[in-house]
Each structure stands twice: as structure tokens, then as C-alpha cells.
Amino acid sequence: MQKDIANVCIRCGKTRIVTKTWKEYVGTSTVTYTTTACPDQACQKIVDKKLAAMREKRELFLGKRIQAIQAWRRSKPHS
Ligand SMILES: [Zn+2]
Numbered sequence: 001m002q003k004d005i006a007n008v009c010i011r012c013g014k015t016r017i018v019t020k021t022w023k024e025y026v027g028t029s030t031v032t033y034t035t036t037a038c039p040d041q042a043c044q045k046i047v048d049k050k051l052a053a054m055r056e057k058r059e060l061f062l063g064k065r066i067q068a069i070q071a072w073r074r075s076k077p078h079s
Contacts, residue, residue, distance in 0.1 A: 009038040011047050 007016045016036040023030050038044040 007036055012040060012043050014039055
């Protein structure tokens with residue numbers, strides 16, 4: 001994990017701001033989590049939508065792949 005890497009918005013390139021920081025105990029150590037957002041709220045909304053659409057597409061794609069593999073396995077005679 002690298003610190004101090006510029007966290008910029010994928011859409012407008014502005015430096016993203018930390019909106020939330022919280023700590024969680026993982027085993028015996030504490031991990032700090034941060035949530036960042038684009039300072040431009042309208043832009044952030046678009047980015048959120050884009051990411052959600054991408055995730056949906058990927059899940060759909062993976063689902064189709066799994067179905068295809070299962071169909072292929074079924075079509076093969078068992079040896
Ligand atoms: Zn932005």
C-alpha cells in the first residue's frame with residue numbers, strides 16, 4: 001500500500017477529497033479506511049453511475065461466462 005499517491009477523479013482529474021475516515025480492527029491491528037469523492041458533486045454523481053454501470057456489466061459478463069462453461073460441461077460426455 002502506497003501513501004501520498006495523488007487520488008484524482010477519473011472523470012475530471014481534480015484531486016478527490018476525503019469524505020469519511022474510520023478505523024476498523026482487523027485481527028490485532030487497526031486499519032484506517034477512507035472514502036473519497038470528487039469535490040464537484042455533479043461530477044461525483046456521474047462517476048458513481050459510471051462505476052455502477054461498469055460493475056453491472058462485469059457481473060453480467062461473468063454470469064454469462066459461467067453459464068457458458070456450465071453448458072459446455074453439460075454437453076461433454078462424462079468419462
Ligand atoms: Zn470529478
